[in-house]
Amino acid sequence: MSDNMWVSTSMPYLVPREKGRTDAWGEEAAARGGKGTQRITHAGMVPAPTAVAELLGIRAGEPVVVRRRVIELDGMPCELTDTYYPADIARGTPLAETGKIRGGAVTCLAGLGHVGVRVREDVTARLPEDDEREALRLSRDQPVLRLNRVTLDSEERPIQADMMVMPAHLQQLRYELRIG
Numbered sequence: 001m002s003d004n005m006w007v008s009t010s011m012p013y014l015v016p017r018e019k020g021r022t023d024a025w026g027e028e029a030a031a032r033g034g035k036g037t038q039r040i041t042h043a044g045m046v047p048a049p050t051a052v053a054e055l056l057g058i059r060a061g062e063p064v065v066v067r068r069r070v071i072e073l074d075g076m077p078c079e080l081t082d083t084y085y086p087a088d089i090a091r092g093t094p095l096a097e098t099g100k101i102r103g104g105a106v107t108c109l110a111g112l113g114h115v116g117v118r119v120r121e122d123v124t125a126r127l128p129e130d131d132e133r134e135a136l137r138l139s140r141d142q143p144v145l146r147l148n149r150v151t152l153d154s155e156e157r158p159i160q161a162d163m164m165v166m167p168a169h170l171q172q173l174r175y176e177l178r179i180g
Contacts, residue, residue: 034074038081042068043098045087052084055150055161065090067105070135077136079166089114089159105160114159116151121175123147125168132165143168 045063053060064084071079083105085095094101094108101108106116128136128144136144149162 037072037075039070039072040067040098040100041070042066044096045091048084051148052161052163055148056084056086056158058086063087063091065096067095078170079164080132080135081165082163084161084163085109086159109159114153116159117154118152118156119149120152121147121149123173128165136165136167138167145171145173147173 044065046066047061048056048058048064050060052064053062056064058064064087066085067083069081069083070077071081089109089112090096093112095105109115124146125143126146127140128138128142132138132144133140133142138144144165145168147162147164147166149160149164150158151160151162153159
């Protein structure tokens, strides 16, 4: 593991933020001496791709709200994240708009009455697709990690699905689990 590798845990991204706190990525980057930003490249309604439909427990092609973002560290792209929400939760809310959401999307969801209580993440590695390679400024032989996450509420209803792609050589994912 190189000194440039970023060790990331999911928990700060799963809980609503206290009032007045910035987004989790900005705080994490600042704590490590960097500047974390994100560019929203698209927000709005789209037909659910098959993988997203499976995570959200809906039919492929059903309308969902997506927020597509390029996550940057010190101005350099380090992750591509597409976050999907069921249309009945996100339609007409800040989640469906391109503006920055104060406190982040999880805080917005909580304000709408949707709080995650369980998360399932699947991580795979592969070579990047051409658009991912270009956006992340990778060579053809540099692999990426793909993290797919679904957040479920207390009734086991999927309320958010994240599809993330990040350069494998810059990332280490850490999972800390409470047993018992």
